[in-house]
Amino acid sequence: MSITQLHKNDHFFIVKNDEVMIKSDIQIELLEKIIKNYCKGIETFEVEGYFIHVLDTSQGNLFYVKPIMQYSYIDFMNPLSIKVLNSISDGVTVCDCDGKILFQNDIDIEIVGIDLMGKYAKDAIAEGIMSDSISMKVIESKEKVTILQTFINGKCFLVSGKPIFDEYGELQYVVAITRDMTQLKLLEKEVKKLEIQNENFKNKLHALHNKENTKSSLIAVSSAMMQVVERVMRVAVVDSTVLIGGESGVGKEEITKLIHANSRRHNKQILTINCSAIPENLLESELFGYEAGAFTGASRGGKAGLFEIASGGTVFLDEIGEMPLLLQAKLLRVLQESEVQRLGSGKPIPIDVRIIAATNRNLAEMVRQGNFREDLYYRLNIIPIEIPPLRHRREDIIPLINHFLAVVEEKYSIHRTIESSAMKILESYDWPGNVRQLKNMVERICLLATQPEITAFIVQQELDSNPIIKRDLEVPVEIQCIQEPVVTPKFSGTLKEQIASFEKQIIKEALSKYPSIRKAAKSLGCDQSTLVRKIQKFQLTKQISYKD
Numbered sequence: 353m354s355i356t357q358l359h360k361n362d363h364f365f366i367v368k369n370d371e372v373m374i375k376s377d378i379q380i381e382l383l384e385k386i387i388k389n390y391c392k393g394i395e396t397f398e399v400e401g402y403f404i405h406v407l408d409t410s411q412g413n414l415f416y417v418k419p420i421m422q423y424s425y426i427d428f429m430n431p432l433s434i435k436v437l438n439s440i441s442d443g444v445t446v447c448d449c450d451g452k453i454l455f456q457n458d459i460d461i462e463i464v465g466i467d468l469m470g471k472y473a474k475d476a477i478a479e480g481i482m483s484d485s486i487s488m489k490v491i492e493s494k495e496k497v498t499i500l501q502t503f504i505n506g507k508c509f510l511v512s513g514k515p516i517f518d519e520y521g522e523l524q525y526v527v528a529i530t531r532d533m534t535q536l537k538l539l540e541k542e543v544k545k546l547e548i549q550n551e552n553f554k555n556k557l558h559a560l561h562n563k564e565n566t567k568s569s570l571i572a573v574s575s576a577m578m579q580v581v582e583r584v585m586r587v588a589v590v591d592s593t594v595l596i597g598g599e600s601g602v603g604k605e606e607i608t609k610l611i612h613a614n615s616r617r618h619n620k621q622i623l624t625i626n627c628s629a630i631p632e633n634l635l636e637s638e639l640f641g642y643e644a645g646a647f648t649g650a651s652r653g654g655k656a657g658l659f660e661i662a663s664g665g666t667v668f669l670d671e672i673g674e675m676p677l678l679l680q681a682k683l684l685r686v687l688q689e690s691e692v693q694r695l696g697s698g699k700p701i702p703i704d705v706r707i708i709a710a711t712n713r714n715l716a717e718m719v720r721q722g723n724f725r726e727d728l729y730y731r732l733n734i735i736p737i738e739i740p741p742l743r744h745r746r747e748d749i750i751p752l753i754n755h756f757l758a759v760v761e762e763k764y765s766i767h768r769t770i771e772s773s774a775m776k777i778l779e780s781y782d783w784p785g786n787v788r789q790l791k792n793m794v795e796r797i798c799l800l801a802t803q804p805e806i807t808a809f810i811v812q813q814e815l816d817s818n819p820i821i822k823r824d825l826e827v828p829v830e831i832q833c834i835q836e837p838v839v840t841p842k843f844s845g846t847l848k849e850q851i852a853s854f855e856k857q858i859i860k861e862a863l864s865k866y867p868s869i870r871k872a873a874k875s876l877g878c879d880q881s882t883l884v885r886k887i888q889k890f891q892l893t894k895q896i897s898y899k900d
């Protein structure tokens with residue numbers, strides 16, 4: 353029998369005073385002594401103060417070394433079991449029915465920080481190694497127990513213990529799973545942190561969204577518009593109802609945003625409803641909400657109306673002149689009582705909103721004709737703000753154009769300028785569609801222009817050459833007639849020289865205006881060969897690029 357016949361991975365215990373001292377690892381020297389004294393069957397040897405129980409279990413020449421104890425360590429200690437138990441990420445301990453720790457996997461030793469193999473749980477508590485023992489609790493209750501256990505190293509663990517019974521129903525082992533709560537606690541903290549971050553992001557997004565909705569980039573240069581802004585700033589801080597009048601597209605909504613942004617409600621939302629865009633029956637439920645089952649198709653839980661949703665904020669009622677008379681009465685009640693009643697409910701709900709209404713209609717005239725309630729008119733008209741049409745404040749036109757050019761640049765990353773002569777034409781135009789029309793026109797011209805500078809001539813060319821663009825541009829008649837201002841050249845020299853200069857100028861213009869020599873020749877009433885000759889004579893080929 354030689355030591356080499358022992359399997360390299362075999363495990364054995366060395367037991368001293370009934371305590372397991374060494375687990376695993378073949379200790380060559382010690383084993384040599386055991387082998388030397390080897391005898392068949394069960395024998396006990398004392399080697400260097402350790403009691404060694406040697407058992408020949410092999411049919412062949414394989415040895416297992418067992419400690420002097422009744423416990424079947426072999427069951428736990430076989431290499432596969434150990435590998436499996438060491439591969440899981442939780443700590444695993446196994447105790448016997450007296451609370452003696454028979455097995456502790458590597459993770460358990462690592463997370464607890466103490467090797468407890470061979471120790472009695474009660475001793476570990478007495479020595480202050482553990483605050484509590486799961487095995488003792490399971491042994492007492494003979495049931496599954498889960499506790500939070502603190503170890504001497506300050507670590508906190510969630511330990512679940514489960515009893516294992518033998519075939520006679522006697523408690524045999526306690527298996528405990530130890531989960532390091534430090535990691536979980538860290539994760540919990542991390543989740544909390546992420547939740548806070550998430551909440552912050554949501555708030556920021558909400559604020560951004562709100563800002564986007566309420567942001568006012570109002571351009572006001574003319575004294576007429578400055579007066580409007582001054583009035584706006586004064587009324588913004590008080591909470592009264594405002595009625596904004598003015599033609600379509602003058603900026604009534606823009607002014608509303610400015611009022612809201614400068615009011616105490618600026619952190620809350622501003623909700624807009626266009627009274628002319630929603631059918632009467634829908635408008636009522638949108639504004640006032642409804643109770644469950646208020647009408648066929650009403651959603652089961654009922655619905656809050658705009659006044660309720662906008663609580664703390666501002667409600668902008670656009671096109672108030674289009675509000676049906678029946679709803680006007682309801683709105684009056686909202687204004688007077690500061691409360692709403694949902695459709696199908698008699699219960700008043702208090703609301704806290706500021707109402708700003710706008711119209712492009714003559715409400716006073718509508719009142720006279722009986723199409724608008726007089727009492728509502730006076731209730732809304734506490735602070736009237738009239739925005740003049742763009743044609744009455746022409747000083748705003750060029751600043752507005754520059755503003756919209758900047759908007760286009762930011763939105764589409766294209767830089768465009770408008771030549772001063774084109775600006776003049778735009779400035780003198782009447783803009784029946786007001787700022788909205790101007791804004792749309794600037795955006796479209798910028799997007800369609802092929803050159804960075806938009807000239808009056810280019811606009812004309814675009815309009816002339818592309819009927820679709822012409823139609824699409826919705827360009828006012830005045831602008832469709834834009835012509836490149838004719839610059840009369842100053843000539844000097846002999847009659848012949850002056851005629852030649854004039855001829856050169858005419859040909860140059862024709863070449864720049866028409867895409868081909870053929871078309872240019874046709875416009876000049878000469879044939880192509882004559883034109884080509886003249887181009888060469890006046891050396892225009894190098895200066896003018898043209899396609900043929």
Ligand SMILES: Nc1ncnc2c1ncn2[C@@H]1O[C@H](COP(=O)(O)OP(=O)(O)OP(=O)(O)O)[C@@H](O)[C@H]1O
Binds near residue numbers: 599601755
């Ligand atoms: N003074 C201004 N400065 C900058 N942009 C403006 C100005 N006035 C109006 N606008 C812009 O012109 C467009 C039309 O304005 P707005 O919707 O406020 O007009 P409105 O009077 O409410 O129109 P409607 O009567 O048709 O509802 C919007 O895109 C708005 O941002």
